[in-house]
Amino acid sequence: MIEQTLTVVALDGHITYLEAQQKQACEGCNGRCGSQVFSKLFGTAKKTFPYKFESSVEIGQKVTLSLDDSHVVKHAFAVYMLPLLLSLVFAFVAAQLFMTSEGWQILAAAIGGVTGFFIAKTRVKSLKHDIKVIKIHPISIPLTQIDGD
Template identity: 50%
Template sequence: MIEQTLTVVSVKGTTATLKPQAKKACEGCNGKCGSQIFAKLFGNKEALFDFDFQQQLEPGQQVLFGLDDSHVVKSSFLTYLLPLLFAIATAIFAAEVLFLPEGWQIILAFSAGFAGYLCAKFYLKAVKHHIEVIKIYPISSSPAQIDGD
């Protein structure tokens, strides 16, 4: 299970707007890796999420969420490998069965890769990620203090 702590920014009824805590990609390379360079180039955009709770929350309160990681693996497989497999299979088919020239093989491989991307995108719209609230921290104490029980 993947866990993330979010902070309540605002509340409307039982719907709270949440902001994730900022995390650096890694600190092992002191900012010399590609992740750090891209983060500096494109800036840090704050993402806000709305979530319905069954109880009233207050701004500043922190909530620990959990995401079932089996869906993440399946989603990653579809997003990255399906277009690649479509492209490779089509390129082999165009070369070995249809005996097309190299230019046409490349065009068909790119087209099939894009078709694989569209198939993955269509399928992933139907996937529902199971997000659950693991813990709601009281406003008076930080998660580090509570987790140290």
């Protein structure tokens, strides 16, 4: 199970919009690695995640959700490996069956990669994730110091 604590940022009827807190790519190297350089280049745009809760929540409240990680390998295969495999298959078919020149083989590989991309895109859209609510954290009351304490 993959767990993440999110913050409620907006409410729209029964739909709650959650936002994850940004984590740095690597906290051990203090900005000397390539991961943090890329994160600075591409920005830190926060994304919201819609979710429908059975109980009521308030803006600012923290919620811990879990995701079943048994399907992560299937999803990763669809997104990363399918375009690569179709690219290789198309190039192999163009070379062996049709006896085409190298330029046509490269074009066939590109067409295979694009075909794999669109198949993976439609397959990922149809995937449903099993997300469970682990804990709805109570809203913390800010502590203020009263004179005389």
